Amino acid sequence: MRIKTRSQRVLTARRNLVELLLASHPDDCMYCIRNRQCILLSLSSELGIHQRPYRSSRRERRWPDVSGAGLVRDPDKCVLCGKCVRICDERQSVTALELTRRGRNTRVATAFDKSIAVSRCVHCGQCALNCPTAALSEHSAVREVMEAVVNPTQAVIACVAPAVAVSLGEEFGQRTGADLGGKMVTALRLAGFDAVFDLAHAVDLAVIETATDLANRLQSGESRPLITSSCPASVLFLEQFFPDLLPSLSTCRSPQQIMGALVKRAWADSRGLDPERVTCVTVSSCTAGKLEAGRPEMRQQFRPDVDHVLTTREIAQLFRLCGLDPVRLDTGAFDQPFSGGSSAAAITAVSGGWTEAVLRTAHWLMTGSEPRDPRWRTVRGTAGLRESRVMLGNNEVGVAAVSGLGRVRVLMNEIRRGRSDLAFIEIMACEGGCVGGGGQPLSSTSEMTRSRARSLYRLDQEESVRFAHANQAAMDLVRKTREGMGGNWNRALFRTVYQQREVPL
Amino acid sequence: VLCNVDPADPGSMVHRVLMESDPHRVLEGLLLASYAVGATKAIFVVPARPTLAADRMDAALEQARRYRLAGSNILNSGFGVDVQIRPGTGQYLAGEDTALIHSLEGRRGSPRPCPPHPAQRGLFGKPTVIHCPETLAAVATLFRLDGQRDPTAPEGSGEIRGIPTRIVSITGKVRRPGLVEVPEGTSLRDVVTLMAGGPLPGTTIKALQVGGPAGQVVPESQLDVFRVGLPMGTPNRHVGSQTVVVLDEGTCMVELCRFLATFLESESCGKCIPCREGTHRIRETLDAVLAGFDEPGEHDPLWRFRSVMKLQELGDVMRETSMCNLGRHGADVLLASLKSFRDEFETHVFHKRCLAETSGSQGATHDPSGGQRPVAGSPGRHDGSVVPAGGRGRSAHLVSPRGADSHGVLPNVRRRSRGRTGSGTLVLCPGVGRDAHQDTFAARSDSPQESRGVAAGQSSR
Numbered sequence: 001m002r003i004k005t006r007s008q009r010v011l012t013a014r015r016n017l018v019e020l021l022l023a024s025h026p027d028d029c030m031y032c033i034r035n036r037q038c039i040l041l042s043l044s045s046e047l048g049i050h051q052r053p054y055r056s057s058r059r060e061r062r063w064p065d066v067s068g069a070g071l072v073r074d075p076d077k078c079v080l081c082g083k084c085v086r087i088c089d090e091r092q093s094v095t096a097l098e099l100t101r102r103g104r105n106t107r108v109a110t111a112f113d114k115s116i117a118v119s120r121c122v123h124c125g126q127c128a129l130n131c132p133t134a135a136l137s138e139h140s141a142v143r144e145v146m147e148a149v150v151n152p153t154q155a156v157i158a159c160v161a162p163a164v165a166v167s168l169g170e171e172f173g174q175r176t177g178a179d180l181g182g183k184m185v186t187a188l189r190l191a192g193f194d195a196v197f198d199l200a201h202a203v204d205l206a207v208i209e210t211a212t213d214l215a216n217r218l219q220s221g222e223s224r225p226l227i228t229s230s231c232p233a234s235v236l237f238l239e240q241f242f243p244d245l246l247p248s249l250s251t252c253r254s255p256q257q258i259m260g261a262l263v264k265r266a267w268a269d270s271r272g273l274d275p276e277r278v279t280c281v282t283v284s285s286c287t288a289g290k291l292e293a294g295r296p297e298m299r300q301q302f303r304p305d306v307d308h309v310l311t312t313r314e315i316a317q318l319f320r321l322c323g324l325d326p327v328r329l330d331t332g333a334f335d336q337p338f339s340g341g342s343s344a345a346a347i348t349a350v351s352g353g354w355t356e357a358v359l360r361t362a363h364w365l366m367t368g369s370e371p372r373d374p375r376w377r378t379v380r381g382t383a384g385l386r387e388s389r390v391m392l393g394n395n396e397v398g399v400a401a402v403s404g405l406g407r408v409r410v411l412m413n414e415i416r417r418g419r420s421d422l423a424f425i426e427i428m429a430c431e432g433g434c435v436g437g438g439g440q441p442l443s444s445t446s447e448m449t450r451s452r453a454r455s456l457y458r459l460d461q462e463e464s465v466r467f468a469h470a471n472q473a474a475m476d477l478v479r480k481t482r483e484g485m486g487g488n489w490n491r492a493l494f495r496t497v498y499q500q501r502e503v504p505l
Numbered sequence: 506v507l508c509n510v511d512p513a514d515p516g517s518m519v520h521r522v523l524m525e526s527d528p529h530r531v532l533e534g535l536l537l538a539s540y541a542v543g544a545t546k547a548i549f550v551v552p553a554r555p556t557l558a559a560d561r562m563d564a565a566l567e568q569a570r571r572y573r574l575a576g577s578n579i580l581n582s583g584f585g586v587d588v589q590i591r592p593g594t595g596q597y598l599a600g601e602d603t604a605l606i607h608s609l610e611g612r613r614g615s616p617r618p619c620p621p622h623p624a625q626r627g628l629f630g631k632p633t634v635i636h637c638p639e640t641l642a643a644v645a646t647l648f649r650l651d652g653q654r655d656p657t658a659p660e661g662s663g664e665i666r667g668i669p670t671r672i673v674s675i676t677g678k679v680r681r682p683g684l685v686e687v688p689e690g691t692s693l694r695d696v697v698t699l700m701a702g703g704p705l706p707g708t709t710i711k712a713l714q715v716g717g718p719a720g721q722v723v724p725e726s727q728l729d730v731f732r733v734g735l736p737m738g739t740p741n742r743h744v745g746s747q748t749v750v751v752l753d754e755g756t757c758m759v760e761l762c763r764f765l766a767t768f769l770e771s772e773s774c775g776k777c778i779p780c781r782e783g784t785h786r787i788r789e790t791l792d793a794v795l796a797g798f799d800e801p802g803e804h805d806p807l808w809r810f811r812s813v814m815k816l817q818e819l820g821d822v823m824r825e826t827s828m829c830n831l832g833r834h835g836a837d838v839l840l841a842s843l844k845s846f847r848d849e850f851e852t853h854v855f856h857k858r859c860l861a862e863t864s865g866s867q868g869a870t871h872d873p874s875g876g877q878r879p880v881a882g883s884p885g886r887h888d889g890s891v892v893p894a895g896g897r898g899r900s901a902h903l904v905s906p907r908g909a910d911s912h913g914v915l916p917n918v919r920r921r922s923r924g925r926t927g928s929g930t931l932v933l934c935p936g937v938g939r940d941a942h943q944d945t946f947a948a949r950s951d952s953p954q955e956s957r958g959v960a961a962g963q964s965s966r
Contacts, residue, residue: 009825012818012822013822013825013826016818016819016822017778017779017822017826020778020779020782020783021782023782023786024785053811053815054789054790054812054815055789055793055800079778080775080778080781082776099613101775102615102774103770103771103772103773103774103784103785104770104773104775104782104784106775106781
């Protein structure tokens with residue numbers, strides 16, 4: 001069969017369909033957050049639509065729903081393609097979004113058409129990543145961050161996650177997976193950030209804590225599996241849909257919140273800085289992190305540990321605002337004392353990376369020696385769920401790494417039904433892990449996600465410090481907190497609590 | 506096996522009359538069909554509110570169960586089929602195969618692309634065969650004929666004795682509106698002139714609107730060409746033909762198109778772009794045409810010309826790109842009218858007046874508001890008050906063509922073709938023609954009971 005994709009019939013049909021979409025679409029492209037990146041706009045330009053074929057329906061503009069900490073919904077911009085609904089339902093199994101009403105009144109809406117803040121949305125951001133228009137987008141914090149940056153009385157700290165380093169290049173015309181880590185540090189300094197810390201440092205701390213938990217569980221004969229708590233969207237997912245499994249969830253904070261607590265509660269104090277005058281900004285690929293930063297247990301005296309979270313898309317916008325092209329800059333180094341992490345921390349941005357990093361350190365904790373080859377190939381790969389049995393000392397341990405909330409749900413249901421052969425489960429809300437995060441450059445494909453992951457594994461291959469516990473500064477910090485030495489340096493910096501959450505439907 | 510009776514509610518008398526008068530035959534057909542395909546479950550989808558048809562089907566099923574003709578191990582044959590009666594959603598689109606399946610599964614009643622066809626993956630993922638009551642009744646009749654060959658048929662053609670009959674509902678400007686059972690192949694002219702008694706006194710037939718809102722318009726000149734139950738024209742233009750609305754010279758075709766477009770706009774599921782946006786823009790453009798383009802900026806003749814040219818293009822695109830038959834045939838009436846009655850459109854667009862007004866013996870008058878905010882029930886007004894905006898609270902004068910033929914495999918023994926949404930529906934267009942609201946049911950004095958029931962059922966919705 002021959003299918004013609006450029007016949008007159010096809011072209012007429014395509015042009016007419018886009019004309020129909022445009023006729024019901026608001027004409028405020030210049031005010032649109034997706035300006036320059038809109039698929040509808042590029043379609044209309046490709047098809048050469050330069051005239052209005054229909055009377056513009058003068059529909060009153062509705063305000064977007066900005067109640068969500070991580071995501072903004074602007075239903076007026078929606079072209080009803082239904083991608084968000086399918087991703088939310090089929091891939092993420094959250095079903096926060098659904099098509100309601102019918103005909104021309106069809107709309108994408110949350111349960112009872114209430115705001116996104118009270119919906120069951122976990123803010124993973126996969127819908128925004130795939131939305132062709134600006135109907136779904138991240139809740140931008142660029143303006144707030146810039147206000148803090150230009151404020152001379154505020155010390156603004158940027159903490160950069162490894163997943164951003166390998167995806168930022170795409171926003172500046174680099175090939176997918178290009179490592180811009182060092183250049184980004186320079187760009188952040190030039191943009192006016194007072195200090196740039198490596199979030200990998202906090203990842204190392206979290207890995208050490210989690211590995212300790214795992215070793216303790218194995219030694220105490222605890223039957224429940226240990227579930228990682230590094231992914232804020234997954235934590236919210238468990239709190240909402242699997243509250244009975246919360247005791248299995250590691251009480252370790254996510255790296256972002258460990259870093260925030262360290263900076264605000266301990267580092268500022270040791271530097272003689274008023275925490276009020278310190279603004280902690282995380283740069284990550286996560287939209288759920290925006291929500292996590294606002295959680296009440298992540299605050300001290302009404303002061304959030306992390307003030308703002310910028311996604312990859314937002315930091316690229318901030319650089320453009322400042323006229324910076326990180327590609328052309330020199331490589332810079334992170335600031336002390338959180339200047340660097342092990343390469344085990346870097347690969348945690350990939351699904352399976354957490355498992356690998358934790359296994360490396362747990363092996364050392366349980367046997368006293370490091371494995372000859374630090375790679376655990378069985379937990380790597382592109383499948384959404386990878387289970388394997390690994391040897392930790394004398395124990396054979398079942399581990400699973402799962403990404404995508406739909407698969408997380410399947411596995412959690414198995415655990416709920418009494419499955420007990422797994423001792424360690426890594427859950428990631430976004431397919432492929434943080435490299436496929438909801439805050440990554442728009443229209444990211446799974447191929448791009450894999451490419452970023454390969455880049456991080458290559459980094460791991462070239463790095464000399466490949467174990468979280470080999471990060472000397474991190475180990476010192478862990479010892480310091482365990483022994484309760486020195487004022488604010490205590491274990492509360494690393495730990496958090498969870499609670500069941502009631503959500504509509 | 507699914508049997509969709511839901512369209513048998515007010516809109517489609519054809520199914521309803523069958524279910525009310527001979528439920529056993531439909532049930533027998535359903536059982537035979539289940540046996541043929543090896544189905545263990547069969548479902549009648551009936552209107553959600555109590556109707557006589559559903560009651561009778563219930564009773565028939567109860568009787569069949571009592572005599573062990575339905576249920577497990579029918580007549581000790583080892584074959585069993587569980588027949589259920591389920592309420593439908595009453596949605597027009599739930600007549601489409603996949604939309605019906607979705608609504609039965611409790612999902613949105615919107616269609617999905619085929620393949621996989623329902624026969625491959627249907628209700629709850631199981632292979633599903635969907636037929637309308639008329640087909641099933643015909644199956645039962647066939648078995649009663651017991652395969653006797655038609656002596657007059659050519660050797661080897663396999664034709665079976667007796668000519669299948671179809672039920673046709675005729676409404677509009679005829680002397681005797683109602684339901685008639687005719688042999689397949691009867692021409693529409695015979696149906697209208699012989700069965701329905703021809704046009705009302707003092708009027709002449711201008712065209713027929715057949716097959717419901719997503720059906721077709723047949724101009725008077727082609728009445729002999731179109732025959733009941735047989736496919737006519739190109740595959741895109743086939744005619745459901747079970748409902749016939751007779752239009753006289755006083756009927757404005759633009760108004761008719763607008764009325765049907767309004768209905769389709771309110772019944773579109775909103776899934777695919779051409780149908781969701783296309784039906785809306787067609788209705789909008791026709792509104793503007795009928796209002797005489799009185800919005801600011803619309804007086805420009807070039808704009809007017811373009812907007813009507815766009816109608817043609819839009820109709821073609823809907824036909825090419827829609828996912829289901831609602832959108833695919835949604836513009837058929839418009840396209841056929843544009844072809845056969847172009848002069849009426851042109852007079853409306855360029856002279857801002859209605860040809861039907863002058864040609865009819867008693868002129869139809871256009872409401873100056875163009876039906877945007879119609880005054881319901883003002884007799885003699887050509888006011889388009891048939892379906893107020895939003896599609897709710899329809900006037901009791903309108904027998905809404907709600908249900909659609911479940912699938913449209915016509916009960917034709919020699920041919921099995923995939924059918925269309927919209928056949929088997931009956932529509933009265935009070936906005937069409939002069940003395941609009943008086944003749945809807947009052948004229949049907951031959952079946953007052955039925956019409957009252959219909960009107961009551963409609964207004965209670």
